[in-house]
Amino acid sequence: MSDLFKILEEKISKENVKIVFPEGLDERILAAAARLANEKLLTPILIGDIEEIQQKADQLKVSLESVELYDPKKYPDMDKMIAAFVEVRKGKVTEEQARQILLDGNYFGTMLVHLNDAHGMVSGAAHSTADTVRPALQIIKTKPGIQKTSGVFIMVRGEEKYVFADCAINISPDSQDLAEIAVESAKTGQMFDIEPRVALLSFSTKGSAVSPETEKVVKAVQLVHEMDPQLVVDGEIQFDAAFIPAVAKSKAPNSPLHGNANVFVFPSLEAGNIGYKMVQRLGNFEAVGPILQGLNRPVNDLSRGCSEEDVYKLAIITAAQSL
Numbered sequence: 001m002s003d004l005f006k007i008l009e010e011k012i013s014k015e016n017v018k019i020v021f022p023e024g025l026d027e028r029i030l031a032a033a034a035r036l037a038n039e040k041l042l043t044p045i046l047i048g049d050i051e052e053i054q055q056k057a058d059q060l061k062v063s064l065e066s067v068e069l070y071d072p073k074k075y076p077d078m079d080k081m082i083a084a085f086v087e088v089r090k091g092k093v094t095e096e097q098a099r100q101i102l103l104d105g106n107y108f109g110t111m112l113v114h115l116n117d118a119h120g121m122v123s124g125a126a127h128s129t130a131d132t133v134r135p136a137l138q139i140i141k142t143k144p145g146i147q148k149t150s151g152v153f154i155m156v157r158g159e160e161k162y163v164f165a166d167c168a169i170n171i172s173p174d175s176q177d178l179a180e181i182a183v184e185s186a187k188t189g190q191m192f193d194i195e196p197r198v199a200l201l202s203f204s205t206k207g208s209a210v211s212p213e214t215e216k217v218v219k220a221v222q223l224v225h226e227m228d229p230q231l232v233v234d235g236e237i238q239f240d241a242a243f244i245p246a247v248a249k250s251k252a253p254n255s256p257l258h259g260n261a262n263v264f265v266f267p268s269l270e271a272g273n274i275g276y277k278m279v280q281r282l283g284n285f286e287a288v289g290p291i292l293q294g295l296n297r298p299v300n301d302l303s304r305g306c307s308e309e310d311v312y313k314l315a316i317i318t319a320a321q322s323l
């Protein structure tokens with residue numbers, strides 16, 4: 001993984017990438033932004049009260065040289081931003097409402113990305129996922145052909161790397177959503193040198209149980225075959241049959257995964273979010289993400305339990321996604 005970050009770092013340091021951090025007063029954000037600027041990887045834009053940010057930086061003894069600071073309350077181009085927001089939310093907000101909404105750092109930061117004043121955004125160290133991503137869903141929107149944004153984690157322990165999805169966004173994905181999540185997660189895995197072998201997980205393997213929940217996954221696998229016939233994929237399948245070759249031999253002898261899956265698509269957000277946190281905390285995996293996939297421009301959400309290192313890494317990924 002460190003090699004991979006080196007490749008991403010080399011890529012982004014040649015470009016002048018600007019990443020906006022709406023939580024400018026959060027210590028983890030401040031420290032990571034100072035480090036990213038100091039290493040000349042990208043130009044961070046911190047949002048918040050400028051004096052307070054500077055005071056906090058002094059307390060933390062970090063330099064804000066090469067870091068841009070924006071305060072929505074004093075932003076000189078606010079009228080232009082309000083007009084653009086009213087336009088993108090067509091009929092859903094008035095100018096007066098927009099003036100209020102854009103004081104919120106996540107909306108303000110997302111608009112900087114929308115208006116090409118920043119290449120991407122990282123937030124969520126101090127905000128829930130809903131508050132972090134809602135502006136992106138409303139303003140940045142999904143790429144053509146993609147119905148739903150979803151969030152993956154790259155789970156890393158030594159040389160082991162796996163993709164877990166969706167751990168962040170879609171609470172009750174249907175078959176179509178799961179199929180799209182599977183195809184997009186395979187592509188995200190490739191960004192991290194993972195040759196995707198995709199398992200659509202369930203509590204059942206190949207009809208060992210039958211219920212609306214298992215049938216949803218079976219249908220999703222059929223849709224994945226139509227969407228990407230070359231993709232190595234199987235389901236519905238239990239985690240052990242997807243991951244342990246000996247168990248695959250007994251439970252799913254004809255599975256193309258042969259117990260070697262590396263992209264795991266969970267059947268619901270309950271399963272995905274609980275699953276990634278258990279593997280992170282009980283299995284001592286590093287959880288890199290959530291990386292949002294399917295958006296027109298990169299916006300990524302942090303877990304509120306993140307460290308400075310997590311912020312630093314997610315910013316590098318966000319910058320790489322913008323190229």
Ligand SMILES: CC(C)(COP(=O)(O)OP(=O)(O)OC[C@H]1O[C@@H](n2cnc3c(N)ncnc32)[C@H](O)[C@@H]1OP(=O)(O)O)[C@@H](O)C(=O)NCCC(=O)NCCS
Pocket residue numbers: 129130131133134137138142147148149150167168169170171273290
């Ligand atoms: C993501 C989430 C915030 C969206 O919920 P919401 O804001 O209530 O969404 P709404 O249904 O009001 O939709 C708001 C907009 O986002 C869009 N949207 C909602 N979900 C979307 C998705 N998965 N992909 C793309 N767009 C989406 C809607 O189309 C709507 O657009 P519009 O206003 O232009 O019509 C919600 O699904 C959620 O809370 N998910 C769980 C997040 C979480 O807690 N995860 C665990 C921790 S990581």
Ligand SMILES: CC(=O)OP(=O)(O)O
Pocket residue numbers: 124127128129167168273290302303304305
């Ligand atoms: C991704 C995630 O679970 O975020 P949080 O821990 O902030 O809810």
